[in-house]
Amino acid sequence: MGTRIARALRLHCPQCGGPGILESWFKMRAACPSCGLLLDRGMRDFFIGAYLINLIVAEVLFAVLVGSVVWATWPATSWDALQYIAIAAIIVAPLTTYPFTKTTWLAFDLAFSPPSEKDWSRT
Numbered sequence: 533m534g535t536r537i538a539r540a541l542r543l544h545c546p547q548c549g550g551p552g553i554l555e556s557w558f559k560m561r562a563a564c565p566s567c568g569l570l571l572d573r574g575m576r577d578f579f580i581g582a583y584l585i586n587l588i589v590a591e592v593l594f595a596v597l598v599g600s601v602v603w604a605t606w607p608a609t610s611w612d613a614l615q616y617i618a619i620a621a622i623i624v625a626p627l628t629t630y631p632f633t634k635t636t637w638l639a640f641d642l643a644f645s646p647p648s649e650k651d652w653s654r655t
Contacts, residue, residue, distance in 0.1 A: 546639035582637035
C-alpha cells in the first residue's frame with residue numbers, strides 16, 4: 533500500500549506508476565495512459581471519498597496555519613490580519629490539495645479492492 537500511496541502523491545497512477553493521469557489540475561483522465569486502469573473504477577460517484585479526504589486535509593492545514601500564527605504572534609496577534617489569512621487559506625487549501633486527494637483515494641481503494649477485469653480500459 534505504501535508504494536501506491538507514494539505513486540499517488542506524485543500524481544502518477546497508483547497501480548503502475550505511470551505519469552499523465554491528469555488532464556488538468558481538476559480533471560483526471562478516464563483511464564491511465566500507461567496501464568489502462570479505469571481511474572473512476574467504473575463506479576458512479578467514486579470520488580466522494582476523495583472529497584471527504586480533501587475537506588479533512590484542508591481543515592487540518594487551516595487549523596495548523598491559524599494555530600501557528602496565533603502561537604507565533606501571541607499576545608500581539610492581529611486578529612484582523614488573521615481573519616483575512618484564514619479566508620485565503622480556506623479557499624486555497626482545498627484547491628491545492630484536490631488532485632492529491634483524488635489520486636490518494638484511488639490508491640486506498642486499489643489497496644482494499646484490487647482491480648478486476650471490469651476495471652481495465654478496453655481500448
